[in-house]
Amino acid sequence: MNLFCFMISLFFLVISIIFVRKRSLEFKWGLLWILVSLILMIFSIDSRIVEYLAKATGIMYAPAFLFFMGIVFNLIMIFYLMIVISSMQKKLTKLIQENSILKDRVEER
Template sequence: MKLFCFMISLFFLVISIIFIRKRSLEFKSGLLWILVSLILMIFSVNSTIIESLAKVTGIMYPPAFLFLMGIIFSLVMIFYLMIVISNMQKKLTKLIQENSILKDRIEEK
C-alpha cells in the first residue's frame, strides 16, 4: 500500500512538472501541486509522521487525519479559486465596458 501511495504521489509530481513546462499550469499553482505531491510522498514513506500529527490534533484514527487535511486543503483551494474568479469577472466587466466605449467612439467618426 505504501508503494502504491508513493507511486500516485510521484505521478502527480511528474504531471505537475509536465504541465508547468507546457505552460498549461501557472507556475504559482504548479508549485503548490509540487509541494502537495512531495508532502504526500513523505507521508507515504513515513507513516509515523501521520500518526504523530493525528495524536497532536486529538484524532484517534490516523487516516481520518489525512481525510481532514484533504478536506481543509480542498476548501482553501475552492476559496482561492473563487477569489480568482471574482477578480477575473471584475476585469472582464471593465474590459467589456471599455470595448463598448471604444466601439461607440469609432462609430461616431
C-alpha cells in the same frame, strides 16, 4: 499499500512537472502541486508522521487526519479560486464596458 500511495504521489509529481514545463500550468500553481506531491510522498514513506500529526491535532484515527487535511485543502483552494473568479469577473465587466465605449466613439466618426 504505502508503495501504492508513493507511486501515485510520484506520478502526480511527474505530471505536475511536465505541465509546468509545457507551460500548461502556471509556475506558482506548479510549485503548490509539486509541494503537495512531495508531502504525500513523505507521508507514504513514513506513516508515523501522519500518526504523530493526527495525535497532535486530537484525531485518534490517522487516516481520518488525511481526509480532514484533504477537505481543508480543498476548501482553501475553492475559496481562493472564488476570489480569483470574482476578480476576473470584475475585470471582464470593466473590459466590456471600455470596449463598448470605444466602439461607440469609432461609430460616431
